[in-house]
Amino acid sequence: MAIERTLSIIKPDATKRNLTGKINAKFEEAGLRIVAQKRIHLTPAQAGQFYAEHKERGFYAELCDFMASEPVVVQVLQGEGAILKNREVMGATNPANAADGTIRKEFALSVGENSVHGSDSPASAEREIGFFFSGLELVG
Numbered sequence: 397m398a399i400e401r402t403l404s405i406i407k408p409d410a411t412k413r414n415l416t417g418k419i420n421a422k423f424e425e426a427g428l429r430i431v432a433q434k435r436i437h438l439t440p441a442q443a444g445q446f447y448a449e450h451k452e453r454g455f456y457a458e459l460c461d462f463m464a465s466e467p468v469v470v471q472v473l474q475g476e477g478a479i480l481k482n483r484e485v486m487g488a489t490n491p492a493n494a495a496d497g498t499i500r501k502e503f504a505l506s507v508g509e510n511s512v513h514g515s516d517s518p519a520s521a522e523r524e525i526g527f528f529f530s531g532l533e534l535v536g
């Protein structure tokens with residue numbers, strides 16, 4: 397399988413509870429390498445731009461406000477099949493449906509406050525990594 401990079405966000409509900417290290421341990425235990433990482437505080441407008449594909453959804457405003465409510469940690473994970481592997485490590489979007497041992501099963505509070513985001517395709521990964529990072533910041 398090819399080496400890929402994917403964009404991950406540790407969301408406000410998790411940074412607020414000081415879970416960054418525990419979540420990063422899950423990525424590293426799964427063989428994903430954190431090749432870029434920074435803690436930032438998004439504005440609602442920046443969150444809205446990032447999640448533009450969900451603009452028509454009923455939860456869009458709530459999602460943007462939540463993502464701007466506290467700092468987030470944005471990061472690039474690298475590894476074999478990293479996009480799919482990260483989605484496995486995260487678990488289902490709704491923690492009620494997430495498998496045992498996944499980040500969302502262990503840490504997420506609800507479908508909205510679900511602790512982590514991960515790119516869902518190679519095209520999304522490319523766009524989402526470029527949204528937060530320049531090439532110089534990716535150190536594999």
Ligand code: CMP
Nearest residue numbers: 455458459489507508509510512513514
């Ligand atoms: P994420 O993987 O970051 O992609 C879009 C996000 O929208 C998703 O995780 C959820 O946090 C959020 N989301 C999806 N469905 C709902 C919902 N019904 N109510 C609130 N937020 C939602």
